Amino acid sequence: MSEAETVTTATTKAAPAGYRRVFAVREFRAVFAAHLLSMLGVIVAEITLSVLVYDLTGSPLMSALAWAVGFLPYIVGGTLLAGVADRYPARRVLVGCDLVCAVCVLPMTAPGAPLAVLLALRCCLAVVSPIFAGTRMATLADILGDGDLFVLGRSLLRITAQSALLVGFGLGGVLLTVASPRQALLITVGTFLASAVLLRLGTRRRPARARTGGALVTDSLNGARQVLADRRTRALLLLFWLPPTFTVAPEALSAPYADDLGVGPAGLGLLMCALPVGTIAGELYAGSRLRPVTRERIALPLVCVTLLPYLGYAFHPGLAVSLLLLLVAGAGSAYTLGLDQWIVRDVPEELRGRAMTLLTAGLMTLQGVGMALAGAAAELVGVAAAVMGAGVLGTAVCVLAAREVRRTEGRDRG
Incomplete structure (x- = not known):
């Protein structure tokens, strides 16, 4: 019997004990910590990139565009690349997404990076995000089962995301008072790398859910x-x-x-x-x-x-x-x-x-x-x-x- 099944079985025999049951599952603790690091990294990156773009252009419109490009590419990753979540082992996908995000942020820290490059790299982060989030959600069901533990685990991740917004905005503002925008972006690189390490060492390998052939985009659209x-x-x-x-x-x-x-x-x-x-x-x-x-x-x-x-x-x-x-x-x-x-x-x-x-x-x-x-x-x-x-x-x-x-x-x- 798995760790999650043991906790779930105990739960069915007693009154619900709330969120503490979810933290009793070791793999979830790793996913939770990785999620917190990723969220803080993304928020700091968004604030910092907006400030950096404004410093480069002096344009409120371009600064706002740096925020907007974080939304639009989601539909690309969520439709054309969605098949990644099922055709490859989940841990490999999650770690790979974190590493891609770190690689995308690193060039932003280079002095003299052109505005077009900054915005293009921000788009890449947004393309990867739905693949990471969707794979994590599906993996959560593997770790916690498809019952109440999954629901509470999902809720905790949402609560963490909302809390990270509140903390991250303040943290980003304070960070920019003691560091330049490009230096602050190095923190984001570190959070993505730390998240990748946590997921690699803290979760176990599971096989892909579906073995499908053919082109990834075709498979994603069919899915x-x-x-x-x-x-x-x-x-x-x-x-x-x-x-x-x-x-x-x-x-x-x-x-x-x-x-x-x-x-x-x-x-x-x-x-x-x-x-x-x-x-x-x-x-x-x-x-x-x-x-x-x-x-x-x-x-x-x-x-x-x-x-x-x-x-x-x-x-x-x-x-x-x-x-x-x-x-x-x-x-x-x-x-x-x-x-x-x-x-x-x-x-x-x-x-x-x-x-x-x-x-x-x-x-x-x-x-x-x-x-x-x-x-x-x-x-x-x-x-x-x-x-x-x-x-x-x-x-x-x-x-x-x-x-x-x-x-x-x-x-x-x-």
Whole structure:
């Protein structure tokens, strides 16, 4: 019996003990530490690269572009290269992705690196990211099983990502006060290399999930078609993708909204932190206090109401009320724990890596689209109305997507 199975068996005989059960699995501890290092490295790189581009060009547009290129290439890696996650051993893929990322960041530290090279290397990082994330998600099911431990493990990685955003922005800002942008990027190289070592030494080798021949791109596209052809899997992916498309609206518009409120940099910082803090609180509560059956039972009702707090922007609330609305909306993201259980249970194992890679690619791409649409809407109707509109339209979309998930529950596939 494996380490994860031993923990799972013990869990079924007692009340849920929360996240401590996941840390009892040695391999997960290595994955968790590697994830934390990678996240901090990516965030520091994003901040540093944005500053470096601004120093080189003096252009706010080019500095913003350095952020934007982190979203767009996700769809390339998530569709054309998704087959990597299933046709090669997972540990080799994960370590290889970390090494590729380190190799991409290293030239950025060289004095005199042209702007086009910097942006191209940033695109390469974004292409690799969905392959790494999808492979890690699929491997998590191998390490923790496809039950409650997987759900809690996924939740912990999301919580870590949100926490790393909060810590990483501050860490990046402090780092740039004592080091140049190019020196700061060397830290990112170190975090990727450390993550690769942790994954190589801390996880065991597992065979590839699917042995497929032919060209990688053809195999990846065929896999994506297989994943999306399954009605149940397609419905679950849409429910993962669509709510965040609208959830990002207030984050994308934090700066102009803070300016409208006249709250200064401190208020802007609070507005940017409120949604991640709410998300962390909601996931921690659901993961540690609710039983698996309860998390599944509330998932669909919760996803249908998670964007309703945005309707409060119709009244042009002040800072305190705005923060409360964002905290409540963030807490609603606890619905993802129920979705995690369904997708790992319902996706065929031989397609799991490609499905998880596609999930990540679609999630990041649609968040980028959501940010762009929020900005366009704010230009037309103002910031408060744009956030309120995201709440109205997003709620309607979430209800339709939840109905499709309900219809496909327990039915024949296809």
